[in-house]
Amino acid sequence: MKKYILLLSIFFVSHFLFAQVKFIDENEDPGKGEIAELSWLQGLWQGEGFGGECEEVWMPLKDNQMVGTFRFYSEGKLVFSEFMRLQQEGETFVLKIKHFNPDGSPWEEKDDWVDFRLIDVQKNLVHFHGFTIIRKGKSLKMYMAMNENGERSIQELNFKKGKL
DSSP, rough: HHHHHHEEEHHHHHHHHHTOOBOTTTOOOOOOOGGGGGGGGGEEEEETTTEEEEEEEEEHHHHHEEEEEEEEEEEEEEEEEEEEEEEEEEEEEEEEEEEEEETTTTTOTTTOOOEEEEEEETEEEEBBHHHHEEEEEEEEEEEEEEETTTTEEEEEEEEEOOOO
């Protein structure tokens, strides 16, 4: 009986997490929106995810883009960091990310970025392909689809508003 309840609990939790993330076909048009609709994202966010500590900073909109940084620590040691850009592209915008090792060496090639295409944007909520950000008061939740060894999972990151 305990195994059944545990499996049922895992099913409902994983179903809820997968429901938080949306996907868009490669040939589908992205959603429409303006980066200014994400002004609620700016500032310092501190929290947990990937089994460690996370920090994320978003600067205000300037020249029709927002830039930010992310860093992930495990057991007090930097594991990786990211440089992020929200970039307007006509009637839509895209989230572009570059990853870096602790020594500053990049994961992606010089001109390559990991792009997250916009699906829709609402007040305090944005859905990108495989990535969702939700703000509730001074809390921020992120849900990210990950593919590892052919297995898809959803990672949840939880942040609280910090002070710079």
